[in-house]
Each structure stands twice: as C-alpha cells, then as structure tokens.
Amino acid sequence: MQSPIIGTKRRSSMKKIALCWVGAIIGIATAVVAWSELMSGDRLVYAKQKQRAGGMTTLSGDVRRPAHYVPGEVLVKFRDEASSSRITSLNVDMGAKELSALSMNAAGVHQYKLDGALSVEEAVLKYRGNPAVEYAEPNYLYSLQAIPTDAQFGTLWGLHNTGQAVNGTAGRADADIDAPEAWDISTGSSNVTIAVIDSGIAYDHPDLAPNIWRNPGEIAGDGVDNDNNGLVDDVHGWDFLMNDNDPMDPVDLNPGGNGGHGTHVAGTIAGAGNNGTGITGVMWTARLMALKAGGVDRSLSTTGIISAIDYAIKKGARVINASFIGPECSLVFYDAVRAANDAGVLFVAAAGNGGDDGIGDDNDSTPNFPSNFSAPSVCAGQQTAALANVIAVAATDQNDQLTTFTNFGATTVQVAAPGIGINSTRPTYRTERVPTGQPRSPANRA
Template sequence: MIVEFKPTATIKSANGQEISQSVHSRIGSSVKKDFTRTGLAGVQLVQLSPETSVEEAVNFYRSDPNVLSVSPNYIDHLDCTPNDPQFNTLWALHNTGQTGGTADADIDAPEAWDLAQGSTGIVVAVIDSGVDCTHQDLAANIWTNSGEIPGNGIDDDRNGYIDDVHGYDFVNDDNNPYDDNGHGTHCAGTIAAVGNNANGITGVNWNTKIMPLKAGSADGMLTIADELEAISYATMMGADVISCSFGGTNYVSSVETAIAASPAVVVCAAGNDGTNNDVTPHYPANYNCANIIAVAATDHNDNLASFSNYGATTVDVAAPGDGIYSTVPGYTTVFSDSMTTLANWNVQSPWGLTTAVYYSAPSSVTDSPGGYYSNNANCALTRKNPIDLSSCSDACLRFIIGGEAESEYDGLLIECSHDGATWTTVDSISGSTGGYFYSWETDLSDYCGDSSVYLRFRFVSDSANTYDGYYIDDVEVFYHAPNGNSYGYKSGTSMATPHVSGLAALVKAADPSLSTSQIKQTILSTVDAKSSLTGKVATGGRINAYRAVNSVATVVDAAVVSDTIPTTMTAGQSASVSVTMQNTGTTTWSEGDRIRLGAVGDAALFGPARVTIPAGVTVAPGASHIFTYTMTAPATAGTYTPQYRMVWELHQWFGETLTKTVQVTAAVDAAVVSDTIPATMTAGESASV
C-alpha cells in the first residue's frame, strides 16, 4: 500500500514517527520504504501482513484520523502498441509523404533546428523501462551525476542512492538502469538521439541530456511505488523535463502531490485505449497539475491515431505517435518461431495451427482451432528442445497475442522448468485484447545462467462460460546485448510523449530563462490547428517545433541589409536573386563555422534551403556578405511568404528574419513576338496577315 500521513503526523514532526508506527502496528503492517528522503514527507510504501486483505487495509487506513490518503501499490503499463513495420522513415520530424502520408504532417523539426539544436545544460528524465546507455546514438547524451564518484560503493552526494552516476534502477534497486524491455530506449532516442554524428537517427534535440530512471520491468509493468520514487528522484536531481510514457486508471493522491511539487515540465501519455479521458481518466496524464502536458498521438496524415485516447479538456495537445522509428537496445535472439508449423513443439490437443486468424501470414497457433474453447480445459503447447540461457544476464520471451478468455477465470499460463518435469508459472494472461494483436513480453531473468530451460504455454478454463481463446504468433526468446546499436518502430501515445518532451527541452535551450509554465504555454500556443483534432484535444492541434522555438528566440546577431527577391513571379519562373546580411555580433563568420542563409517555411518551395558562405571567405563584425542564388517559383499559382535567416548552425544565436510576400501567377505558354494585322480595313476587305 501507499500510505500518506497528514502533515501533523509526518516523521518530520516531533512525534510523527511514533504516530505512523502506532498506526501500522495496529494492522500488522511494516514500512518497506519511506519517501521523506526524496521530498515527500509522510509518504510510505507499506507491506501488509499475510492475514490482511487489500480491501481491509484500505478501509483501516482511511478511517484513521492521521492518514491523508491510501491506495494499493497499483501497477501501470507502458503506453505502447505493437510495431508497424511498414513505416520506414522519421516522418514525424520531416514528412514529405515518404510513408504514404500527408506532406508536412510533422513537427517542422528541421526548421526548428535552424534556431536551436538543444543544450547539454538541459536534462530530461525518462521514467520508463530504462535506457541502453551504450547505444551509439545515445551514449554522448546520457546524463552524468557530477556529485557521484563511479564504482566506489559510497553515496558521495548523500542523496540516498549509491553510485547513481547515470540514473537509477528502482525496479531492482541498483545503479544500472539498463533497458530490458526496449520501450525506454525508444523514447529516449526520440527525445535526444545524438544529431549530426553520421550514425542512425537524430532526436528532437541533438545535444540534450537524458536521465535514465528505470521504473518499468522487462514486461512493461510499473508499480506506483517505483513511479513515485522515480518522480521524486528526478525532482531532487534537478531534471528540467520529466517524460512519462506510461499510465493506468487508478488515482493515487501521493503521485499527484509529487508531480505538483516538481518544478519540471511533466509530459504524460494520454493512453492507448481509444477512449475519452474526460470520461475515463488515465493517470498520470489526468492529474490536476499545472506542470503536466497530456499528449495524444497522431498518424502521418495528421489524424488522431486510431488507438489514441483523447479529451477536449483533459488532453492538452497531440504529437506524432504512429509508426515512429527510434533507438532500441541491441539483442541476441536465442530462438524464434513464426508459427507456420508446429515442428518445434509438443502439441497437446486441442492446440493447433489456424490460417483463419494470424498476425503474420500464413498462420498462428491457437488453444482452440475449432471455435470456442471447452470448459475445464487444461492443455499445453510445449517447446520440444530446452533453451540455453547460460551466457546471458537478462532474457525475455516475446510473442504476439490476440483473442479473448473469461477475465480472471480462464486464461493462458506461461510456464518454465529447469528439468521439463516441474513447472513454474512466470506470467499469465486473461481477458480480451479488444480485437487487436499485441506484443507481450515476459521476463525470464530468473532462468539466466541455466543451459536447459523448458518453456510452455498452458491454457486453462473453469466450468462456466467459454470464449474464442487466444491466438499466438511470432514467438521469440532473446537477451539484450550492450552496444547493439539497433533501431526499430513503435506506436503509441508513448511515442507521442517524447516528441513533446523533446520540444520542451528544445524550447528551454532556446531561452533558458523560461519558467515551467512559460514553456508549457509556448508549446500549447504554437500548435498547428487541425480539424481532425478539434474537440479531441484542448488546443485542437499538433505540436510545431519551429513555431514554438521561434516564438521565444530573441537573440539577433545578423541583420538584413537588402535583397533583390521579386514580389511577383510567374509559376516556374527562375530569377537570380541576392540577400545581403550584416554581421551585427562579435564573432567572425566563416564557412568552416557553418554560417548559412537558412530557408524557412515557403522559402523551401523557391530554391535551396542552405546558401553557405564560400570557403576562405570571412565576415568580420560590422561587415556584410551578399548571398546569391537562383530562386524558382513553385508550379502552383498563389501567395507565398518565403523567409530567410542567418544561421550559425552549431551555436545558439541566429539572425533577423527576412520575410517576403511573393505573388505567383499562372504560367503563360505562348508570347506575341510581332504581327502584320492592319490597323484599318474597309468593310468586306480581305488581307493576308
């Protein structure tokens, strides 16, 4: 249970500890963890006695006048849906229609990077399943606790955690927040995969620091206690942004208190149930905290993703979250089976293959291929050969599952054995998947080091009510390998959330003086309004990184002197133009420092996005440089507003924006050169012309 005592009864008061101990002793509970050290005085994780039910404990603590709130130590889930392998590019950052979606249905990241690429002074805490800190696209951006001396076994900074050099693992209570699920690493890559390093991908930020806080286990479960401690740690260690791609339906007062007490921007996933959060809350997104940004997910057409929760008052904004490509931990596959045959399995009837329902063609395996399963079923699908896990320290079973069984009474048991005779249940599934296939992961770490691990799926049912049963596809066992440098696709509001977390860090980098409320307001007030989001999220829009960063960018070290950009052009017409920029700063410009004229918005439709200072040319403070290039009008007539700005790409300053209005008229396919048509003629007269 999570028990929160009233301020007058906390252990900070003179008799607070005596009061709390007295309350616990009356019901036989013991304190497992006290959150006072992380700034939450009076909040405790308690272990109930074996004789006490959860319901009895809730009623007992609620009736005590010293207790402010009490809740079970609920388990939340990472807000991720199955991979969708058809997406193959970073459309969310720059959408050209490359995935079959709508061009510019993105967050305008390249335009934002003209203004800021992030800052190593900004820290984003990722509360998730951990982070692969050795990944080639993340290693340089992993946060380091400067107050801790690595590996000396001492709590050097006296924050209550030993050797927490690169974050902490609250699941296993150690200093190695390694990601044994993959979800956290994926989120971290979207926030701040290293940019411009000739490897893999880039995040919304190129340089921002990631603080890995592992609160999620290998199977994607997070207890409230671990979430609470991770939030408190992030606050204590000074995170500027806290990214929360997880959630559940249970309200817990102490978690709301912890978030409200944090000075960080806290970005939370709205959830993946396709439901209205105004009606059915999803926490932590639904907590009433001024620093929370609740995020829905959009697809590559700027539509609300089919799985995404929404809420006209409780969900703030949307961001890309469907088919997102990012970093994932490297792993080694021990075995995999696409379930096209059952040659690798001992099959107990009625288990069998079916081609009627599957995740990947042509078939899946099901506990009842003939229809609904029977009452009192007890049948197993057992892998013939044992699995060798002797060379790994963590391992995971992953498979795709869909279907339905009577909730809590019938279901699937995942069992392991050291000898093939004595079996232990390591996971279970019951209820409905809602007509969808999901990726399910089961932690097998307890069997690591064993060279012969037996595995089976066992379906069981009671004597009442039957359903269609489960369909299993694409089974694999794998273990994670550091330095794997892998990438993959994931979908969910979990993937939308880090886009907003990354943007919060990018806005903070552009103007470090901004307060938490100002950062939130900047993001919400600069969205791209979308009709598909009207009435679905409070802002009615999807985030726009360029507009957000541009709205707070105030440093000007370059000024427009003159330009020859025409105000009218014919569709398809080309013109040689020039823009003269003066160096009004204190640093000399040169080609080697990547000084360039940056094209923003409509400017990209007229020609090159980058016009660089030539090699060997320098522009001293006070001097000017003339940029010349060819400008070609778009093929479609209309009114355009191209913008140009001086940009020093690897530094945090930029120049005055030149904005022009160019009227493009339809092209004319013929022109009069000369004629011999007479000016006067007599009625009925003929003339050769």
C-alpha cells in the same frame, strides 16, 4: 477522425508548442494499454482488485477497469498532528511493517507491507477511516505504452513529412512537427536534462551515449556515495525496480513485453543528431537521465515512479517524460507531480492508447493517470486541482489525424504529436519501427 483536443492540432501555434517543450519529450510511447503477465516476484505481481457489493470495485468504483497494485502493500500519509505513538499503535493493529527501500518520507508518505491478516482493500479502508490519516491507497501499478523504431532521417516522418511512404503507407506532406525549421533556430542544449522514467535506457548505444546524463557529484565505480544522496555510484541515474545503480534497458526476450521501451523513447527525444549514424532525436544534444522503474513486464509501481520523480527533481531535471498510464488517481503520485510543479519541472505524459479493443478512449469521461493530472480530478474521494506542469499528449498519424488507438479529451489532453510508425533506437544497437497495424510508440508522448 476529427480531433477532440482543445483547439486545432493542425494550427501552427499548436505545432510550435509541440516543438518547444513537448517536442523535447516527443518519444514517450503511447501504445496498447494491455496488462501483460507480470514477473512473479514480491515487488511486481499481477493482481486485480476484487469486486464486491454487486460487482462494484470497492476502491476504484469502476468495475469496467479493475485496479492493479502490488499485493500486500499500502501507502499511507499521516496528518501532521499524528503522534509517533499513535502511528505505531495503528500499524500494529493493521499488521503493517514499514518498508525502507524508497525515499518518500520527505513527503510524509510511508510504504507498508501487510502481514496478511487484512487484504489490501480492508487495510486501506481502515486507514482511511482513522482520523490520524490524511490518505491511504494501494501501491498501484501503471502500464508502459509500447513503442517502434528504424533508422535513416528520410523515414522519420514525424520530424519531416514530405509525403514519403513508411510501412508502405504514404503520408501527407507537412503532417509533422517541423523539426528542420526548429533546428534552424536551435538543435537543443546540453544544459537541458530530461528524465526518462521507463524501462531504462541502453546508455551505451552509439546514438545515445553522447547525450546520456552524468551525475556531476558521483565518481564512477569507486563504491562510494560521493554526493551523499543514499545511492552509491548513481552515475547515469538509478534502477528503482531492482534498487541498484544500473538503469540499463533490457533486450526484450518476451514478445509481449517492453524491454527496449525506454531506449526507444530516449532516441526519439534526444538521439544524437548530425553524427552520421542511426536516427536523429528532436533535441540533438539534450541530456538523458535514465530512471528505470519498470521492466519487460510493462509494469511500474507507484513507489518506483514517485522515487524516480523525487530523484529527477533533486538532480535538476528540467523535464520528466512519462509514457505509462493507469486508471487509478493516486494521491501519492499526485503529490509527487505537484512537487515537480513547485520545482518548475515540466511533466509530459502519454494520453494513453485506449483499452483492449484498440480504440482510443475519451479521457474526459474515462480518466487515465498521470495525464489526467492536467485537469481537476477526484483521487480517493478528494478533489485535486489541475497541475500546470502536466502536458497530456495524444498520437497523430502520417496524415495529421488522430490515430484510432490514441486517447483524447477536450479538457484533459493538451496537444498531439506523431505517434505511429516512429523510428528510433533499440538496446540491440539497431533501429526499428513497429508495424503500422500495431499501435506502438506514439510520438505523442510527452
């Protein structure tokens, strides 16, 4: 398959780019884009936007890909000149009650729970029509892009491909990221912190524990918010799904779920190198910040994601890894990634793995987010500029070709990296690899 990505992904210059920065995030899973049944709870419930007016989806405008969002919740940003009394009056009319579990108010965004008198679509449209409102949207859900694993450096073809057979399939020599050559220059630095927004990280895994970030302002287990950030004992990060201080990645008990997703991604990024056990990450000593925003159901809400981004920025992460996608361009999400850009934080995002047919889509014509924030977009009717800190990554196979399932885009995808049959860590303290036939963990993650 000919690469439609800008330039030629086989160029050495492209490989150097992937090595320097994207290589650090190379483990962001870009797997099947399939919405699994979500946990039946108030925070995560499967919901499809109702189609109206001749089958047109009212908010997304795309009947082919109905939006998914948290039922009964809306996100609203008011204009600076809007008075508190006007905001209160409007919310009363909407039957909206503010939720205070998330720290987004610095960006002027408010999360509301509706009383049921209005549907999410009706409330969003009414908010948008009020002159006091800058924008309003549902609390969209985004889907994790699955992953694989195994051990032994000899099987890590994405790092060093000698043409060895993986899953019974031989590759093409040097169809890799030239990791050994890069390690001759540097094996990474403990001064670089990479925030992994995902299903959590098994931070006690032998191949990950040496590289897990530790909050320098927090004393573990004392029950005190030592760094005064509103979060008690956030030693290794935070669980924005359950709103607690344990971002541990669950063992996947659901065959269709994604428990272990974040752990696999983390191992590919920074599994401890040269320690005589398990696998080796691209960066041997980088620090991994565990920011849990999703679980075994594959779903992450906008509010969870942007809270994690805010945390990563404030705690000094240099890179944010995002291995999830969704069809909706969220202005709230865009503002959060723009804040990361303003703070000098690199945001590496999976290009995605196509639709239910398992065939990759052209992101130029079928946008997916957050990867499409790397190009100009239209969010909720507003034009947004490309964000320079966003790198969208597609997946390649052992023969240096784009995988059949990976998304691509001449103007929306910047680089490609190994993304199938990738070995990495799992919460059960073993390593695994997803079978070649399953488009799981593309090394093409950000």
